[in-house]
Amino acid sequence: MNATKHKILIKSLDLFNDCGISNVSLRDIANKSGISVGNLQYHFKKREDIIEALYFQLVEKIDSIYFIKTDDLLQSFLNISVDIFTILYEYHFFLLDFITITRRNKKIKKHYSELSKRREIEFIKVVDVLIKNGLFREELLKNEYHSLFKRIEVISNFWFSSILIQADVLSKESIEQYSLLISQSIYPYLTNEAKKQYAAIFPSQLV
Amino acid sequence: MNATKHKILIKSLDLFNDCGISNVSLRDIANKSGISVGNLQYHFKKREDIIEALYFQLVEKIDSIYFIKTDDLLQSFLNISVDIFTILYEYHFFLLDFITITRRNKKIKKHYSELSKRREIEFIKVVDVLIKNGLFREELLKNEYHSLFKRIEVISNFWFSSILIQADVLSKESIEQYSLLISQSIYPYLTNEAKKQYAAIFPSQLV
DNA sequence: GTCAATATAGTACGTTTGTACTAAAAAATG
DNA sequence: CATTTTTTAGTACAAACGTACTATATTGAC
Numbered sequence: 355m356n357a358t359k360h361k362i363l364i365k366s367l368d369l370f371n372d373c374g375i376s377n378v379s380l381r382d383i384a385n386k387s388g389i390s391v392g393n394l395q396y397h398f399k400k401r402e403d404i405i406e407a408l409y410f411q412l413v414e415k416i417d418s419i420y421f422i423k424t425d426d427l428l429q430s431f432l433n434i435s436v437d438i439f440t441i442l443y444e445y446h447f448f449l450l451d452f453i454t455i456t457r458r459n460k461k462i463k464k465h466y467s468e469l470s471k472r473r474e475i476e477f478i479k480v481v482d483v484l485i486k487n488g489l490f491r492e493e494l495l496k497n498e499y500h501s502l503f504k505r506i507e508v509i510s511n512f513w514f515s516s517i518l519i520q521a522d523v524l525s526k527e528s529i530e531q532y533s534l535l536i537s538q539s540i541y542p543y544l545t546n547e548a549k550k551q552y553a554a555i556f557p558s559q560l561v
Numbered sequence: 562m563n564a565t566k567h568k569i570l571i572k573s574l575d576l577f578n579d580c581g582i583s584n585v586s587l588r589d590i591a592n593k594s595g596i597s598v599g600n601l602q603y604h605f606k607k608r609e610d611i612i613e614a615l616y617f618q619l620v621e622k623i624d625s626i627y628f629i630k631t632d633d634l635l636q637s638f639l640n641i642s643v644d645i646f647t648i649l650y651e652y653h654f655f656l657l658d659f660i661t662i663t664r665r666n667k668k669i670k671k672h673y674s675e676l677s678k679r680r681e682i683e684f685i686k687v688v689d690v691l692i693k694n695g696l697f698r699e700e701l702l703k704n705e706y707h708s709l710f711k712r713i714e715v716i717s718n719f720w721f722s723s724i725l726i727q728a729d730v731l732s733k734e735s736i737e738q739y740s741l742l743i744s745q746s747i748y749p750y751l752t753n754e755a756k757k758q759y760a761a762i763f764p765s766q767l768v
Numbered sequence: 769g770t771c772a773a774t775a776t777a778g779t780a781c782g783t784t785t786g787t788a789c790t791a792a793a794a795a796a797t798g
Numbered sequence: 799c800a801t802t803t804t805t806t807a808g809t810a811c812a813a814a815c816g817t818a819c820t821a822t823a824t825t826g827a828c
Contacts, residue, residue, distance in 0.1 A: 453725060502745075
């Protein structure tokens with residue numbers, strides 16, 4: 355990619371993350387990038403194009419980390435959500451302004467919506483494998499794992515927001531807190547065998 | 562309260578809920594209320610005053626519904642979160658723009674932050690009672706119920722957002738979906754005795 | 769080295785927004 | 799009924815913002 359274009363995206367990301375999308379003007383971006391507004395406009399005709407570019411950058415990064423180690427299913431399962439979340443942290447402006455962005459940009463909204471549906475199907479598939487391998491228990495309630503997915507989805511998408519409505523800044527610590535929240539939400543669905551594995555992975559969580 | 566002031570608040574709430582806080586100008590509010598902008602300004606000197614007034618209306622409404630029937634602890638516990646959520650639905654603009662609002666308004670941010678801390682303490686107290694009454698199991702992991710509270714908090718605050726990043730409108734159906742999500746997230750922490758009660762409350766959820 | 773394409777800067781325009789200000793009307797007070 | 803207070807409307811303003819437009823500079827192709 356063009357060097358200037360690249361610089362614009364990096365500086366935009368910084369500003370968006372720090373100040374929130376609606377508090378960053380094109381003039382701010384141009385200043386921070388050390389270029390003129392005219393030049394900025396040359397590379398990104400519309401303000402929305404910058405946001406779209408960043409969104410698809412994010413999606414691409416996340417898509418690149420999908421893999422499951424078949425020899426250590428539980429650990430892989432737990433790792434993936436944290437790996438994803440670490441990337442989300444880099445682009446947290448997006449999650450903090452999720453509503454604003456999807457309200458304005460139907461392209462991103464549609465894309466995310468389809469992404470989410472695919473993720474859910476994958477999640478249920480993985481859970482099936484975990485059940486077959488004796489790591490997750492069977493459902494005790496109807497759609498129990500569908501419901502679990504939804505909860506994890508909400509927490510993944512809005513954990514940063516949840517922190518920022520009370521705290522003043524977002525730190526990397528939030529990733530570990532997220533990890534704890536997610537792993538503990540999964541714990542009750544583990545079989546006794548898997549609970550032993552869990553204890554080995556997170557010894558500090560034991561009472 | 563003054564009739565005009567009352568009308569302004571009602572119409573503002575409608576507009577905020579429908580369009581999102583940042584898409585509603587003072588002129589919009591004045592039009593919808595059938596008054597002039599000058600008059601609007603007379604009743605609310607600053608735009609932010611309207612939002613603050615609505616916030617404290619919301620808090621007051623929620624504060625008025627706290628009670629626990631001691632003869633049916635589990636049912637009460639499950640009911641309360643839905644009761645709260647039903648009121649939140651009336652003011653959902655607030656949750657949809659939670660970040661924007663707390664970023665700009667330190668008074669609301671501080672108030673909510675303290676409210677949240679009180680809620681957490683209450684939650685843990687109720688859980689202790691439920692454990693003592695043989696309805697909830699003991700903690701199997703450190704701070705397991707603290708972690709549960711956090712997850713419920715995130716879902717309560719951002720479930721509407723989670724729906725709206727994919728759907729185009731918010732309906733009352735979202736309250737039932739929320740209820741399902743929360744009750745199922747609590748199920749794994751119930752004792753066998755309480756699971757029987759749960760089955761009686763939600764027979765349709767059984768496999 | 770010439771010419772075309774790309775990149776950069778600077779300015780200007782049209783809109784929107786919150787709000788300050790003024791004046792008139794309505795209501796309340798005595 | 800007179801006057802004071804409250805309520806309402808209308809206008810005006812200053813700031814900010816996205817972006818369209820023009821002109822200059824740089825780079826690349828042949």
